[in-house]
Amino acid sequence: MIKIAIIGSGISGLVLGNLLKKKRIDFKIFEKRPELSINEGYGIQLSVNSIKILNLIGFENFDSDKLFNPKKVLIKSIDNQKEISNINIDYFNLKDEKYSCLKRSDLVQFLSQQIQEKIYFNKEIYKISKVNDKKIVLEFHNRKEIFDYVIIASGLSFKFGEDIPLRENFLKDFNGYFAVRGTTDKDFDFIDNKNINLFFGQNSHLVTYPLNKKKKKNSIFIFKDQKKVEKFYYKWRYSKEGIDFITEKLDSKLFKYNNQFKNLFGSKVTSLKWWPIYQSKSFSISNHKSLIYIGDAFFKTLPTMAQGAGQAIESAYEINELFDLKGEFRNIDYVEKRKKRINLINKRIKFNNLIFHTSNPLLVNLRNIMIKLLTKNRFFLKFYLGKIYKN
Numbered sequence: 466m467i468k469i470a471i472i473g474s475g476i477s478g479l480v481l482g483n484l485l486k487k488k489r490i491d492f493k494i495f496e497k498r499p500e501l502s503i504n505e506g507y508g509i510q511l512s513v514n515s516i517k518i519l520n521l522i523g524f525e526n527f528d529s530d531k532l533f534n535p536k537k538v539l540i541k542s543i544d545n546q547k548e549i550s551n552i553n554i555d556y557f558n559l560k561d562e563k564y565s566c567l568k569r570s571d572l573v574q575f576l577s578q579q580i581q582e583k584i585y586f587n588k589e590i591y592k593i594s595k596v597n598d599k600k601i602v603l604e605f606h607n608r609k610e611i612f613d614y615v616i617i618a619s620g621l622s623f624k625f626g627e628d629i630p631l632r633e634n635f636l637k638d639f640n641g642y643f644a645v646r647g648t649t650d651k652d653f654d655f656i657d658n659k660n661i662n663l664f665f666g667q668n669s670h671l672v673t674y675p676l677n678k679k680k681k682k683n684s685i686f687i688f689k690d691q692k693k694v695e696k697f698y699y700k701w702r703y704s705k706e707g708i709d710f711i712t713e714k715l716d717s718k719l720f721k722y723n724n725q726f727k728n729l730f731g732s733k734v735t736s737l738k739w740w741p742i743y744q745s746k747s748f749s750i751s752n753h754k755s756l757i758y759i760g761d762a763f764f765k766t767l768p769t770m771a772q773g774a775g776q777a778i779e780s781a782y783e784i785n786e787l788f789d790l791k792g793e794f795r796n797i798d799y800v801e802k803r804k805k806r807i808n809l810i811n812k813r814i815k816f817n818n819l820i821f822h823t824s825n826p827l828l829v830n831l832r833n834i835m836i837k838l839l840t841k842n843r844f845f846l847k848f849y850l851g852k853i854y855k856n
């Protein structure tokens with residue numbers, strides 16, 4: 466029997482596991498953490514392209530109280546919180562394929578429930594090498610196992626042995642983007658509880674959206690700064706210097722415009738969740754036909770199009786389609802197709818960054834006029850969002 470390993474139990478690994486299971490193809494998922502990260506309450510937006518795929522594994526039966534289907538993206542300004550324009554995302558929705566917002570933890574729980582016995586925890590892969598042109602060996606800290614196919618779904622932050630002969634030209638980068646997130650049950654007069662609220666700021670933007678039908682909201686604030694990131698930023702961010710840095714940035718870029726913004730993120734600065742956002746500089750492409758990268762491990766984009774998980778789901782679907790019922794992988798076109806898709810999305814992400822973060826006052830006025838026109842132009846929306854949402 467063909468042996469398939471999936472490295473990582475993030476969204477891409479779990480979706481692929483569910484799809485393979487449906488085809489009755491056997492697999493093992495190796496996860497370095499001791500358990501799934503289901504305690505984290507923060508959110509995820511899923512556009513219709515990903516819902517369409519999730520429905521293949523039963524998402525249409527997902528508890529509807531645990532998700533929200535916003536109809537619009539309300540575009541506002543951080544400085545006066547007034548609406549500039551809005552986008553009708555309902556235009557892209559179908560009866561069973563609707564733009565959805567939910568807790569990441571609820572999604573992960575849904576994705577893991579049918580394949581729990583296939584996930585092996587505390588199994589960090591340290592090294593990947595080829596046995597021959599067909600087989601791959603995975604090294605854990607105390608043993609090795611040989612597989613016919615290895616799918617790397619380990620996100621961007623993995624540390625495999627340096628001597629992987631199987632990954633070409635990979636680079637990751639930090640371009641000064643930071644993310645801050647928080648959730649709240651409170652109401653605000655400048656937040657519409659039923660839609661996605663996207664606020665443009667100076668070199669920054671804020672997104673607040675409903676997580677479920679219980680009025681819980683998720684907020685993500687993204688800002689750009691020249692601050693160099695410490696290698697051990699996860700320790701540094703809760704040091705005095707780290708806390709001073711984030712406090713100053715939030716005060717000057719967000720809270721000074723309306724103190725109420727503070728309440729979106731929880732009560733204490735020390736409990737604030739924030740991190741630098743790394744992105745890929747190049748695609749991960751293996752020169753071994755049995756080693757395949759999916760999700761963020763293939764290419765990680767900035768989050769300004771809410772497509773990271775969407776692309777993780779799409780790439781898992783594409784790989785599953787290429788396995789025939791005997792578990793043989795049939796195609797090498799995956800990489801070319803994936804590159805084309807990511808290039809298309811990444812162009813829009815770069816354009817979004819430019820538009821969301823404009824800070825020159827003259828350009829801001831021009832930007833706002835342009836936004837009003839474009840968001841009401843169906844042809845533009847069909848071209849700009851439709852091409853992404855209707856894969």
Ligand SMILES: Cc1cc2nc3c(=O)[nH]c(=O)nc-3n(C[C@H](O)[C@H](O)[C@H](O)COP(=O)(O)OP(=O)(O)OC[C@H]3O[C@@H](n4cnc5c(N)ncnc54)[C@H](O)[C@@H]3O)c2cc1C
Binds near residue numbers: 623624685
């Ligand atoms: C601020 C922010 C907001 C976002 N919001 C959205 C959104 O609204 N919508 C959206 O579509 N996307 C969003 N994204 C992007 C999205 O979260 C990611 O693109 C997506 O989760 C990637 O999934 P993945 O499965 O590829 O990787 P991950 O979720 O990173 O999973 C990788 C898994 O592999 C494991 N692992 C790593 N190394 C090893 C190893 N050596 N051995 C074994 N296991 C290993 C890890 O522990 C982890 O569980 C956002 C991203 C950011 C930064």
